[in-house]
Each structure stands twice: as C-alpha cells, then as structure tokens.
Amino acid sequence: MRAVLRLLPVVATHRGRFVETVVWSVVAHVAVLAIALGLAAVVGRVVAGEAPALLAPALALCALGVVASTAAWRESWVSHDLAYRLIGLLRARVFDALRRALPSRTRHRRTGELVTTTVADIETLEWLYAHTAAQSLSALLVLAVSTVVSVTLDPLLLLVWVPLLVIGVAVPLATARRARRDSDALAVGAATVRSELLDTVRGLRELTGAGALGTQLDRLTEDTRALARTQVRESARLGLERGIADLTLALAALGALGIVLLDREAIAPADIPLAVTVAVAGLGPAAQIADLLRGASTLRASAERIGDVLDMPPAVDDSTTGHDGTPAAGETGLVLDRVTFAYDPARPVLDRFSLHVRPGEVVALVGPSGAGKTTAARLALRLWDPDGGAVRVDGTDLRSLPDAELRARVAVVPQSSPLLRGTLRTNITLGDPDATDAMVDAAARAAGLLEVTTGLPQGLDTLVGEHGSGLSGGQRARVAIARALLREPRVLVLDEPTASLDPEADTALMELLGRAEDRATLLIAHRPATIAAADRQVTLEPVPVR
Numbered sequence: 431m432r433a434v435l436r437l438l439p440v441v442a443t444h445r446g447r448f449v450e451t452v453v454w455s456v457v458a459h460v461a462v463l464a465i466a467l468g469l470a471a472v473v474g475r476v477v478a479g480e481a482p483a484l485l486a487p488a489l490a491l492c493a494l495g496v497v498a499s500t501a502a503w504r505e506s507w508v509s510h511d512l513a514y515r516l517i518g519l520l521r522a523r524v525f526d527a528l529r530r531a532l533p534s535r536t537r538h539r540r541t542g543e544l545v546t547t548t549v550a551d552i553e554t555l556e557w558l559y560a561h562t563a564a565q566s567l568s569a570l571l572v573l574a575v576s577t578v579v580s581v582t583l584d585p586l587l588l589l590v591w592v593p594l595l596v597i598g599v600a601v602p603l604a605t606a607r608r609a610r611r612d613s614d615a616l617a618v619g620a621a622t623v624r625s626e627l628l629d630t631v632r633g634l635r636e637l638t639g640a641g642a643l644g645t646q647l648d649r650l651t652e653d654t655r656a657l658a659r660t661q662v663r664e665s666a667r668l669g670l671e672r673g674i675a676d677l678t679l680a681l682a683a684l685g686a687l688g689i690v691l692l693d694r695e696a697i698a699p700a701d702i703p704l705a706v707t708v709a710v711a712g713l714g715p716a717a718q719i720a721d722l723l724r725g726a727s728t729l730r731a732s733a734e735r736i737g738d739v740l741d742m743p744p745a746v747d748d749s750t751t752g753h754d755g756t757p758a759a760g761e762t763g764l765v766l767d768r769v770t771f772a773y774d775p776a777r778p779v780l781d782r783f784s785l786h787v788r789p790g791e792v793v794a795l796v797g798p799s800g801a802g803k804t805t806a807a808r809l810a811l812r813l814w815d816p817d818g819g820a821v822r823v824d825g826t827d828l829r830s831l832p833d834a835e836l837r838a839r840v841a842v843v844p845q846s847s848p849l850l851r852g853t854l855r856t857n858i859t860l861g862d863p864d865a866t867d868a869m870v871d872a873a874a875r876a877a878g879l880l881e882v883t884t885g886l887p888q889g890l891d892t893l894v895g896e897h898g899s900g901l902s903g904g905q906r907a908r909v910a911i912a913r914a915l916l917r918e919p920r921v922l923v924l925d926e927p928t929a930s931l932d933p934e935a936d937t938a939l940m941e942l943l944g945r946a947e948d949r950a951t952l953l954i955a956h957r958p959a960t961i962a963a964a965d966r967q968v969t970l971e972p973v974p975v976r
Contacts, residue, residue, distance in 0.1 A: 454505035461498035551732035590685035763950035770818035797970035847910030851900035
C-alpha cells in the first residue's frame with residue numbers, strides 16, 4: 431500500500447475537514463450501534479415479561495435517531511466535499527506532471543490512453559478520500575464496543591462472531607491477487623475502448639473515405655467485448671465475496687442463539703435479543719474492513735499509475751539554474767548553435783546544426799521529410815532541450831529563461847493548431863487573455879480573418895465547434911496565426927502555416943511577415959511560392975545513418 435500512502439499527504443492540505451469527517455463518522459456509527467443495542471434491550475425486557483417504563487427509552491432512541499441521521503448526513507457532506515477538493519488538487523498536480531513530461535521523445539503509449547486512464551484513476555481515489563479513513567476508525571470503535579458488550583453478556587459470544595469476522599476479512603485477502611489482475615485489466619480495457627472510440631469519432635470522415643470504417647468498428651466491438659468479459663468476471667468475484675459476507679451475518683445470529691441454548695444460565699432471557707444483536711453488530715466492522723480490502727487492489731493499482739505519472743521525467747528541466755543567462759554580446763534574433771538532437775540515441779535527427787534568423791528577416795527552412803524541420807521548431811519553443819549545442823533568443827539561452835518569459839518571446843504556429851469550443855475571439859485570446867479588443871482586432875485583421883473573402887460574416891463572434899469544427903482548414907490556420915501575432919513575440923516560428931491558405935492569402939501573409947522589422951521569423955514550408963517570398967532559405971538534409 432506504499433503507493434496509496436504516498437498520496438495521503440494531500441489530506442494535510444485540508445486537515446480540518448478530515449478531522450471533522452472522522453468526528454461525524456464516529457458519532458453516526460456509535461449512535462446507530464446504540465440504537466440497535468437499546469432496541470434489543472427494550473425488546474428483551476418486554477419479551478421476558480418485565481414491564482419497563484417505555485417513555486424514557488423511546489425518547490432516548492428517538493434522540494439517538496436524530497443524532498445518527500444528522501451525523502450521517504453531515505459526514506457524507508463533509509467527506510465528499512473533502513474528497514472532491516483533494517481530487518481537484520490531485521488533478522492539478524497530475525496535469526502539471528503531464529504538461530512537463532509531454533510531448534515525450536518515446537511513443538510507447540498513446541497519449542489519449544494515458545490521459546483517460548489517469549483521469550479514471552483519480553476518480554477512483556474519491557472512494558479512498560471519502561469512504562476509507564474515517565469509516566475505518568469508526569469500524570474499530572464499533573468493534574471495541576461489541577467486544578466489551580459480548581464479554582459482559584457471555585464471553586462465549588466471542589467464539590461466535592470473532593471467527594466469522596476473521597473469515598469475512600480473510601476472503602478479500604485471499605482473492606487480492608485476482609482482484610488486482612481484474613482491476614488492471616478493467617483500467618486498461620476501459621482506456622482502450624475510450625481511446626478507440628475517440629479516434630473513431632475524430633477520424634470518421636477519413637475512415638469512411640478510405641473504406642476502413644467497418645474494420646475500425648470491428649476492432650472497437652472486439653475491445654468492448656473483451657472489456658465486458660472482464661467486467662462480468664469482476665462482478666462474479668464481488669458477488670461471491672458479498673454472498674459470503676451475508677452468510678456470515680446469518681451464521682452469527684444462529685450462533686448467538688446456539689450459545690443461548692447451550693449456556694442458558696449465563697444469559698438471562700431478557701438479554702437474548704441483545705446477545706443476538708451484538709453478535710451481528712460485531713460483524714459490521716468486518717463488512718467495512720472487507721469492503722476496504724476489496725477496494726484495496728483497485729486503489730493500489732490506481733495510486734501506482736498516478737504515482738508513475740507524477741514521477742514521469744520532464745521533457746525539459748524546469749530549473750533555470752546551471753545555464754549561463756548572460757546574453758551573447760550583440761546577438762539578436764533566433765540562433766540554433768551547433769544543435770544536436772535525437773529521439774533515438776543511435777539515430778540523431780539534428781547533428782551540429784546551426785542557424786541564425788535575425789530580426790526583420792524571414793528565413794524559409796526547407797528539406798525532405800524527416801530532415802528535422804519540425805524538430806527545430808519544437809526546440810525553438812523548448813518542448814525539448816537539445817542533446818548538444820544551444821538555442822538562444824536575443825543572445826539568451828532558452829534554458830536560462832523562466833517559462834513565462836520564454837512563451838512571451840517565442841510563438842509557434844504548428845501544422846495543426848488546436849481550437850477550442852467557443853468563438854473566434856475566445857480562441858485568439860488564448861494567446862493573451864488580457865489583450866484588449868483593439869489588440870485582438872488588430873491581430874485578426876493582420877491574419878486576414880476580417881476580410882470579406884474569408885467567409886465569416888459574424889467576424890470574431892463566429893462560433894467554433896470542438897476541434898475547430900465548422901471552420902475550413904484555411905480559417906483554422908488564420909486563427910492560429912492571429913493567436914500567435916497577438917503576443918507580439920520576438921521570434922515567430924511557422925510550421926507549414928500556409929498549406930491550407932489559397933495563393934492570394936499566402937501572398938498577403940508573407941507580405942505581413944516581411945513588414946515586421948523587430949521580429950525574427952522562421953518559416954517551414956514546401957510551397958515554392960511561399961519559399962520564394964522569404965528573404966532567404968536554408969536547406970536541412972537528413973543526418974546520415976552511422
């Protein structure tokens with residue numbers, strides 16, 4: 431349970447809520463136990479022919495009922511409030527870890543599958559934070575009270591419910607390994623189905639056009655059936671364990687009656703209902719502990735996967751220490767200084783590559799696919815750090831810049847820019863949430879979004895669907911360019927931004943880029959007219975295989 435214990439310190443951020451949860455849980459459980467024992471005592475006295483005063487016990491039991499219901503309601507409220515606060519905090523930490531670690535140089539796992547699995551794991555921990563610690567403490571208290579009452583009535587009662595308690599706890603322990611396998615299979619299967627479904631929806635048009643939709647649906651169906659088989663197997667195991675738990679409760683009641691028949695002198699007739707009740711009540715903690723153990727495998731697996739995400743090494747070192755932050759004298763613009771980089775250490779993509787893009791200059795980086803053009807763009811944005819050499823902006827090594835300052839200096843328009851659901855304006859202001867309307871309008875006009883020919887009669891109020899649905903490829907490209915221009919970066923890197931633009935829009939954009947005298951622009955392009963409009967071009971050749 432080391433992985434679970436590692437996540438418990440987040441509770442310290444809301445220790446007051448946690449203590450309140452424990453208090454209300456203890457009050458609720460003790461009140462319920464007192465009601466059960468009180469009713470059993472009253473019934474026993476009545477059955478035995480005694481005539482106790484019923485008004486006082488009735489009022490006391492009613493008061494306990496109010497206390498129990500109020501405490502249970504408050505405990506549920508506080509525990510779930512605590513759980514969702516902690517889950518929110520954990521989500522933020524996991525997202526930060528993913529932000530720092532992705533994109534990774536390796537491609538051993540789909541990002542969608544990783545994210546969906548991690549989100550599901552975080553939701554699983556709601557049970558840990560809301561239904562574990564406080565309830566476990568309450569269960570131990572109930573166990574102690576049941577033991578004291580049993581010894582007071584007849585120590586032989588312990589021989590009835592204590593062995594059954596051990597059995598109830600031992601069953602989930604015995605099936606723990608199987609539960610762990612099923613939990614892992616469920617997590618992987620569910621993540622696979624979600625990722626396959628998302629990929630199918632996103633690529634629906636492409637799959638239909640390629641005649642591959644049927645094959646993809648068959649794959650999705652088989653993955654769904656495999657998940658269903660695992661769920662059925664898990665449900666059968668849980669049903670068996672809960673059936674055994676119910677059987678132990680029945681055996682406890684029968685065992686208590688057996689003790690009464692065998693040891694009639696030890697237990698007064700009026701205490702018979704109390705003896706049966708305490709024998710059954712003593713198994714209440716066993717049921718709670720068994721539930722905890724049944725969920726332990728799932729919790730442990732989820733905690734381990736979350737821990738793995740939190741331990742993922744960052745794609746770049748967030749620390750700005752250890753690098754010389756002194757600007758190179760007289761150097762301006764973007765410089766890649768003898769940069770070496772490899773996804774696979776045995777096959778470098780860039781090998782001592784150098785490039786200098788000066789302010790006011792538009793440089794076209796050309797070369798065949800796989801030569802490292804997009805890699806150079808990502809190094810300029812510091813999605814990765816070079817294995818050798820340095821990347822500098824205005825003479826300052828990117829590794830010595832805080833992240834916020836780096837994002838202010840360098841903007842990149844990738845081949846496929848993500849758009850979010852909203853309007854054109856909200857998508858543009860992602861580049862600078864504090865930008866004024868005048869600044870947004872200027873960036874949009876510079877990107878050509880406000881031209882009549884763009885086909886956007888509602889202008890910046892045009893609605894955008896998920897992933898930019900409702901817009902053409904050219905319109906999406908213009909939004910991405912406007913978003914980058916809004917930040918007024920010192921360095922602008924464009925990776926095939928004009929591929930979706932018509933020739934007239936391409937020409938207008940190149941004229942705009944050429945008018946920026948204080949900005950260095952690196953352009954990755956294949957279109958001959960775009961390359962010809964640049965001030966100069968640099969050819970990047972693939973690194974020979976050694």
